[in-house]
Amino acid sequence: MYKVFVGDKPIVLTNVVEEETNFKNYYIGDVKISKVIKKLNTKKIAEVRLIHKNPDKLLKKFLKLLPNVVAGGGKVYNDKNEILFIYRNDKWDLPKGKTEGKETIETTAIREVTEETGVNGLEIIKPLQTTYHIFKRNRRYKIKITYWFEMKSTFKGDLYAQEEEGITKVAWLGPEQVKEAMENSYANIKLLI
Numbered sequence: 731m732y733k734v735f736v737g738d739k740p741i742v743l744t745n746v747v748e749e750e751t752n753f754k755n756y757y758i759g760d761v762k763i764s765k766v767i768k769k770l771n772t773k774k775i776a777e778v779r780l781i782h783k784n785p786d787k788l789l790k791k792f793l794k795l796l797p798n799v800v801a802g803g804g805k806v807y808n809d810k811n812e813i814l815f816i817y818r819n820d821k822w823d824l825p826k827g828k829t830e831g832k833e834t835i836e837t838t839a840i841r842e843v844t845e846e847t848g849v850n851g852l853e854i855i856k857p858l859q860t861t862y863h864i865f866k867r868n869r870r871y872k873i874k875i876t877y878w879f880e881m882k883s884t885f886k887g888d889l890y891a892q893e894e895e896g897i898t899k900v901a902w903l904g905p906e907q908v909k910e911a912m913e914n915s916y917a918n919i920k921l922l923i
Contacts (some may be wrong), residue, residue, distance in 0.1 A: 731743060731785075732788065732789050732792075733806075733860065733862070733917075733918075733921075734792065734862040734863065734864060734873065735815075735861075735863040735864070735916070735917045736766075736767055736770045736771070736863070736864045736917050737770070738916065738917040739775075739776065739777055739778075739917075740777045740778075740917065741766060741770070741777070741778050741779075741780060741864075742777055742778070742779045742780070742841060743758075743775055743779075743782075743788040743789060743792055744779055744780070744781060744785070744788070745781065745782060745783055745785040745788065746781075747781055748779070751773055752760075752775055752776045752777075753776055753777045753778060753779055753882075754769055754775055754779070755779050755780050755781055755906065756778065756779070756780055756781065756786050757781050757782070758780040758781060758782045758788065758791050758792060759779075759782070759791070760789075761780060762801065763785070763795045763796060763871065765788070766778050766780070767871060768862065774895045776863075779859045780792060780912050791903070793873065793875075795873075795890070796864065796869070796872055796873045797872045797873070798872070798873055798874075798875055798876070799828055799873070799874045800828065800829050800838075800874075800875050800877070801826050801827055801828050801829065801837070801838070801842075801874055801875065801876040801877070802827070802829065802835045802836070802837075802838035802839030802840075802842060802876065802877050802878075802879070803824050803825055803827070803839055803842060803843070803876055803877075803878050803879070804824065804825055804826070804828060804839050804840070804842075804843040804852065804878065804879050804881040805824055805858060805878060805879070805880050805881065805922055805923075806825075806843060806847075806849060806852065806881040806882065807880070807881070807882050807883075808882070808883060808884070808885070808902055809884055810902070810904070811904075812903055812904050813870055813901035813902070813903055813923075814843070814847055814849060814883075814901075814902055814903075815900070815901055815902075815903050815908075815911060816846055816847060816897045816899065816900050817891075817897065817898050817901070818895070818896045818897045818898065819896060819898035819917055820914075821914055821916060822884025822911035822914055822919070823914045823915065823916060824854075824878070824919055824922065825842055825843040825846040825870075826839070826842055826843075826846075826876050826878075827842035827845070827846065827895075828865070833906075835877045836854055836879065838877075839877065839878075839879050840852045840854070840881075843881065845892055845895075846890065846891075846892045846895060846897055846900070846918055847889055847890060847891075847892075847900045848887065848889050848890030848900070849885045849889065850885055850887075851879045851883050851884055851885050852882075852883050852885075853881060853882050853883070854879045854880070854881050855879070855880045855881060855882055856879070856880050857877070857878070857879055858878040858879060858880055858922055859877065859878065859879075859922065860876065860877050860919035861875075861876045861878065861890050861919075861921060861922070862874070862875055862876075862918070863876075863918055865914070868892075869913055876918070878922055889901065889902075898906070902919070908923060919922050
């Protein structure tokens, strides 16, 4: 099962058909993605479920419905076990961005974290789960596939908010601050935290 977010509501990719309550079922081969997005933007339902009998083909079939944007990002820890956050579009987020040229996804993730926050000396510890969300640019929907990595850094310098990317704050947050930040964050970031 995969979750693809439209705002904070998920499109659940599954092979299990359940009786509809506060959600709507559609078969992935018969659906128009614009109809699904429109349905999710109403207050009547909490999620949409796209069904396919073969769970191994679900994600591949879904990703063909929209143009894909590939990104890399980091959940970065410092020596105090604080997590690096950015504040963009009035929400707390983790640093991430699109791949450039033929760089590896790991290179993308490290570059984007450094560009958006000023933190360097990053070391990837392990891959985290991949997240998916649908966004609209230039009147077209696209799906962003973000590959996340747990990272660490001993960086002690000043943090830098990349304002041209709409970032207004960068901060190392401790456990209580992270809990508070999650009240004003994105559903896919909450999955990672």
